[in-house]
Amino acid sequence: MNKLESILVTGFFRTGSTLLFSALRQCVDLRVYYEPYHPDIVEYVDSCQKGLPNADRERLGHTVDGDYFEEYRKLNLDEMAAAFNKEDRTVHHPVLNSLSTKLDLFNYVRYLHECAYKEGKVPVLQANRLNFCFDWFSKHFPSNYNVLITRKPSDIFSSLRKLALKDGIDLRVDTVGLDYWNVLSIFDSLKARYSKIIELEKSYYYKLCFVVEWINRIESSKANLVVPYELLGNGNTQKAISHALKVFSNNVLPVSKYIEEHYVEVAPKSKSEYITSIERLVDKQLSFLKNAYEGEI
Template sequence: MSLKGQLKRQLMGFVQRLQQSEELRLYANRKAHDYDVIRKAGLYQPSPYGEVETPRREGGGQASPIFITGRFRSGSTLLWNLFRNLPGHKAFYEPFNERRWFDPMRRGEHTDTTHRGVTDYWAEYQNLESLTALYNEDWIRYRLYMSETCFDYRMKRFVDTLVSSSEERAVLQFNRVDFRLPWLRANYPYARIVHVYRNPRDQWCSSLRNEGDYPASAMSGSGFVDHFYLGVWARDLVRQFPFLADYDSHHRYYLFYMVWKLSYCFGVHYSDISVAMESLTENPSTCMADVLVAIGADPAILGEADLTFVKPVTSRWQDYADDAWFSRIEQEGEAVIREFFQGVVR
C-alpha cells in the first residue's frame, strides 16, 4: 500500500473512532440543542413537598427595563449615553462585552475617542462583581441567534441581576442581541426595546477605521481587518442564514450589508421603536422625546438632561465609493434576503 493510502486509512480510522467517542458526542449535543418541543409542552409542575422550590424572580420590581439593540458603529453608544444622562435611569454599557465592565482587573481604563462625552463605560457596574460567576465569554461568538424557546440559565440570571440591581429604571445597551431579540421578548415581555440603526454605507466606513487599508477596488477579503467580528457573526449565523457562507469571492461590504439588513429586519420587527442615528444626532431632543413616549416615559425629563455632547455626524461614504458601487452590492444582497424571507410557500 502506498504512503498516501496508509495515511488515508489511518485518518479514516481516527475519524471513525472520534465519531464514537463520548467527548465528541457531548460536544455536538451541547452545540446542537433540541428542546423546542419540550419547552413548549408546559410540563413543569411544582414540587409536592415544597422544600426544593426556588423563589420566582420577577423582572425588576420597578419600571420595565429598557433594552437597546444596535450593530457596532450604529450610534448605540450615543443612545446609551443619552439615557445615562437622564434622571431616574441607570444605563449599563454593552453587558456581554469581553472587557467585563464589572471586573476592575479585566476591564482596563481606555475608552474609544470617537465616543463623545464618554469618560468610562463601567461606573454603573460598581459593586456588581458577582456577575463574574455568571458571565460566559462564549456569548460574544456563539448562539448569536436565539429563538423564543432557547435556554440559557446563566444569561437569564446575568440580565436579571442587572435589571434588579437598582431602584432606577434599568437600561441595557446591547451590540450582540440583534438575533436574540426573540429570546429577549419571550423572557422579558414587559421590557421596552429600542432599536438604533445607521446608514449602512457610513457604518461600513466607520467600521474600517482606515479606509485606505481595504479600498472599494478589493476583489476579495484580502487586506480586510475585521475590527468588529464580522467573520465571527457569519460563521455562527450560517446555520440560520445559509447564504452568509457565500461571500469569499465578494468585497466584504457584501457580507457587512447582509448582516446589517438581517439585523435591521429583526430590530424593526421586535422593537417598540426604531430610530436612525442620523436623526438622533441632528435633533436629539425631538428624537429622544419620541423614544421616551414609545417606552412609556415622560419626555419632560429631557429638560434635566445635558445633551450638548451630541453633534451631527458627517456622511463619509462618498469618499469611499460612488453610489453605483454601493447600489450594485446592496441590490445583490437584497435579492437573496428578500427571497429568504418572502420565498416560502404559505
C-alpha cells in the same frame, strides 16, 4: 406600556449607540449598563473599580461624560463574573430565537436587572452584541422595552475603515477573509441558523452589508422603537424617544437635550459602483429570504 420594567438598547457597531447611552444616563431614574455583553466586560469593570484606564475611548472616537463603567462600580465583581459566566459565552454575537434557551444569558440579564432594582432604578442594557436577540428577549423578558438603532451599511463601513486605519489595517470593500469587528463570524452565525442563506460574495462589504441590512430590515420589525442614526438629530425622533421614556421616568428632558447638543450629522458620501452593486445584491437576497422564512424571522 405601564407593565414595562426594563430597556434594551442595541444596534450594530458604529451606529451611535454610545451617544444614546450617554444621553440615557442623564436620566436619574435609569441605571444604564454600558456593553454588558462585551467579552472583556469583567476586566473593564475591575479596572474601573481600581481607578485604572480601560476602554479605548480615544481609538473609538467616543466623547462620553465620565467613565464608561461608572454604573458598575457598586456591583460585587465576583457575583458579576459568576453571572456573566464567560466560559459559556462561546460567541460574540448570539443569534437567538424565541425557542433558544441560553440560560447563562438569561441569568446574567436577570442579575443586572435585579442590581438596578435594588437601587430603585430602571435597568437599561446598552449592548451592541444583542441585536439578533429580540425574539429571545420578548419571550424571556416580556416586560422589556426593545430599542434598535440602525444606520446605513455604507456609513458603518466608512466608520469601521477609519478605525482599521488606526489599527494599521487597510480595510477595503473587496477585502476577503478579514474578520474585523466580527463581521464574518456574525454572517456565519446567521448562515448556520438559516440554511437558505447562501454566501454570494466573499468580500468584506458584502457580508457587512448583509448583516447590517438583516438588522435594519428583519430585526427592526421586532423592536418596540427603531431609531435611525440619520434621524437621531431630528426633533421628531427625540420626541419619540422621550415619549417612550416617559413610561419609566418623569424627568426625560435631559436625554433629548443631550442628543441635541452632541449629535454629529454625517454628510452623505458618494458610493462606488461596486458598493451600489453589492447593496442591490443584498436587497434581492433579503427579499427572497424574507419570503422563504415567512413567519420564522
